[in-house]
Amino acid sequence: MTTAAELDAADPLASFRDRFVIEDDLIAYFDGNSLGRLPLATRDRLESFVREEWGRDLIRGWADRWVDLPTVVGDEVGALMGAAAGQTIMADSTSVSLYKLLHTAIDLRPGRSEIVVERAGFPTDRYLVEAVAKARGLDVTFVDDPTDLTQIVSERTVVVVLNHVDYRSGLLLDVATLTNQIHAAGALALWDVCHSVGALPIDLDGAGIDLAVGCTYKYLNAGPGAPAFLYVAEQHLAAARQPIEGWWSAANLFAMGEQYEAAPSMRKMLSGTPPVGGMIAVQEGARLTAEAGTEAIRTKSVALTSFALGLIEAHGLDTVTPRDAARRGGHVTIRHPQARQVTAAATARGVLPDFREPDLIRLGLSPLSTSFVEVEAGVAVLADVISSIG
Amino acid sequence: MTTAAELDAADPLASFRDRFVIEDDLIAYFDGNSLGRLPLATRDRLESFVREEWGRDLIRGWADRWVDLPTVVGDEVGALMGAAAGQTIMADSTSVSLYKLLHTAIDLRPGRSEIVVERAGFPTDRYLVEAVAKARGLDVTFVDDPTDLTQIVSERTVVVVLNHVDYRSGLLLDVATLTNQIHAAGALALWDVCHSVGALPIDLDGAGIDLAVGCTYKYLNAGPGAPAFLYVAEQHLAAARQPIEGWWSAANLFAMGEQYEAAPSMRKMLSGTPPVGGMIAVQEGARLTAEAGTEAIRTKSVALTSFALGLIEAHGLDTVTPRDAARRGGHVTIRHPQARQVTAAATARGVLPDFREPDLIRLGLSPLSTSFVEVEAGVAVLADVISSIG
Numbered sequence: 001m002t003t004a005a006e007l008d009a010a011d012p013l014a015s016f017r018d019r020f021v022i023e024d025d026l027i028a029y030f031d032g033n034s035l036g037r038l039p040l041a042t043r044d045r046l047e048s049f050v051r052e053e054w055g056r057d058l059i060r061g062w063a064d065r066w067v068d069l070p071t072v073v074g075d076e077v078g079a080l081m082g083a084a085a086g087q088t089i090m091a092d093s094t095s096v097s098l099y100k101l102l103h104t105a106i107d108l109r110p111g112r113s114e115i116v117v118e119r120a121g122f123p124t125d126r127y128l129v130e131a132v133a134k135a136r137g138l139d140v141t142f143v144d145d146p147t148d149l150t151q152i153v154s155e156r157t158v159v160v161v162l163n164h165v166d167y168r169s170g171l172l173l174d175v176a177t178l179t180n181q182i183h184a185a186g187a188l189a190l191w192d193v194c195h196s197v198g199a200l201p202i203d204l205d206g207a208g209i210d211l212a213v214g215c216t217y218k219y220l221n222a223g224p225g226a227p228a229f230l231y232v233a234e235q236h237l238a239a240a241r242q243p244i245e246g247w248w249s250a251a252n253l254f255a256m257g258e259q260y261e262a263a264p265s266m267r268k269m270l271s272g273t274p275p276v277g278g279m280i281a282v283q284e285g286a287r288l289t290a291e292a293g294t295e296a297i298r299t300k301s302v303a304l305t306s307f308a309l310g311l312i313e314a315h316g317l318d319t320v321t322p323r324d325a326a327r328r329g330g331h332v333t334i335r336h337p338q339a340r341q342v343t344a345a346a347t348a349r350g351v352l353p354d355f356r357e358p359d360l361i362r363l364g365l366s367p368l369s370t371s372f373v374e375v376e377a378g379v380a381v382l383a384d385v386i387s388s389i390g
Numbered sequence: 391m392t393t394a395a396e397l398d399a400a401d402p403l404a405s406f407r408d409r410f411v412i413e414d415d416l417i418a419y420f421d422g423n424s425l426g427r428l429p430l431a432t433r434d435r436l437e438s439f440v441r442e443e444w445g446r447d448l449i450r451g452w453a454d455r456w457v458d459l460p461t462v463v464g465d466e467v468g469a470l471m472g473a474a475a476g477q478t479i480m481a482d483s484t485s486v487s488l489y490k491l492l493h494t495a496i497d498l499r500p501g502r503s504e505i506v507v508e509r510a511g512f513p514t515d516r517y518l519v520e521a522v523a524k525a526r527g528l529d530v531t532f533v534d535d536p537t538d539l540t541q542i543v544s545e546r547t548v549v550v551v552l553n554h555v556d557y558r559s560g561l562l563l564d565v566a567t568l569t570n571q572i573h574a575a576g577a578l579a580l581w582d583v584c585h586s587v588g589a590l591p592i593d594l595d596g597a598g599i600d601l602a603v604g605c606t607y608k609y610l611n612a613g614p615g616a617p618a619f620l621y622v623a624e625q626h627l628a629a630a631r632q633p634i635e636g637w638w639s640a641a642n643l644f645a646m647g648e649q650y651e652a653a654p655s656m657r658k659m660l661s662g663t664p665p666v667g668g669m670i671a672v673q674e675g676a677r678l679t680a681e682a683g684t685e686a687i688r689t690k691s692v693a694l695t696s697f698a699l700g701l702i703e704a705h706g707l708d709t710v711t712p713r714d715a716a717r718r719g720g721h722v723t724i725r726h727p728q729a730r731q732v733t734a735a736a737t738a739r740g741v742l743p744d745f746r747e748p749d750l751i752r753l754g755l756s757p758l759s760t761s762f763v764e765v766e767a768g769v770a771v772l773a774d775v776i777s778s779i780g
Contacts, residue, residue: 093662
């Protein structure tokens, strides 16, 4: 077996690790898919934003730069997902963005009566689907196995909400096949790409995806609470509506006219003043990702997760992550009955995974900032903790 | 007449100006009610947040600090508005927050059929009232004169949405009297305090206000796109619902259970991951405001606006701002047919007011960072520009 050091030496993306702040008190940071590390460029850019843009330019910053950040940065994030310009925008949190898109979907498919969502999908997705369905008088159908929707989606279905990569197991769904199954019933496909954007290529336009939403504080390294993005395919843009019509979604932001008229562009999906510092951090993270390239990132990611799964197996640990690299995203997850205690003990020893109810220890392996040596050392500590607990 | 220099010398808050970055290329910054200046403490705190908290602590920051910022910072902002702890929370933009509270109000007053809003209020308020009323099947009644609601509010009224300080004229409404008029009809009072928080005392609890919303990038100096806050009076908290039910509003954020159960506290008003950097900036701005004291700030604010109005009158200019100090907020507004050109020409000469359609030049006089000498110099330039244009 190739050693971790050899894998690092052969890794064409290895130097990207030097572009991040690497904490010196940790053996391994396995939470880059919960909160990504800080890029040095982002640190510097945020400091110059605060000192020079906000501090010095003040209101003038809005007029000539900040006002366009939702679409400019949105397009840069869109480019990482195979989205042509004009379809992606930075706005609110993922939850608020998803809320908007669910209403958008319902208005695009009048007369249909059901929203489909994974039973085990990310909680906010399920919660919002239930809340919006109730408010709009629709039913919710839960899917246990999202890998085949042919028996699920029907002429009743408005939209199917799917997680590209499962936040627990790391299961990677086949976007093209599932989107085709959804479209065969005339329904819309809404993909939550929180756990895939920045970790692997996504072909939003090519797969004919209708709507998508995702966050930026994971693999895009934009910091805690950084704004989410939402995507509306060009073919739906003219008809798309959203429920939170504020001054930022109006055709003329500063006309402040009596009658609301929605912007014709993706700006119609905005509501209030977007967070400037957050969008700037997203821009830096997106540029770092673009520089490395999503194909190269995916290659490294598969190598990292394969390496981690090999170590997990060698240590005799149980995993819920697919062995088939084509069916998993950027994280691997260990199952252990004392997962909570293992996570706490590992954290105390400088290895930071993520505990997920009820018995999962999730290892996020951020391709740009995680080394193979780090993975090896971290999994060794986890195995040691587990053997001492077990 | 006392000179500007004498007024500055006698100003007990004069030293607070030194706590801000004061741009050296400007004669006068009259846009502190659009985007407040950068406090030095905020600059330093944001830099240490990025370097030490995000960069070093990474995911650990959530566990022991960031997760509570929405309520901790919310309470600090609430304290500036006479709100006891547990009723104010930092969350999304003002628009999203108002959207939530409109739905909250409708659910608190079932069977009623109308929302009342000012015809000339801030656009996002009007737009959202119309959007939510339409979605929920309610009527909208527009008020031309918000200073007396006795003939407007009825047993049909769900909620009245009022701007504490008018964004154009600076008219300051009488919160206690109007809230009593609204309550006499059994309706709810929802106050938009964007243009008053940080500029004058607000007695949310004392006036019996039901719901409030406000932004933090004006007088609280929290930076472009900083998060807004929303307030729900304690008496309504148990019954209050909001439409965007995400994981952050759930009773247990990390349980990620199958069934959504709303948090019993103000956290029920959250949706997705809140912006950490933004909340930290709000906290610094709120602390600076608390240190100065809202009563002292109001005294300085009245002195600044009185001084500015005197200068405006002396220069023979027209204003739409009330002469009675008790009836105006923290800004004064000049009316001039060439307002747009005047604003552009003044900006080119280092004086930054705000143009507002169709003929208004707004002068925001942020009490903590604006000096009387600055006001005098800035109004002189405006008068000179106007005389050369006129």
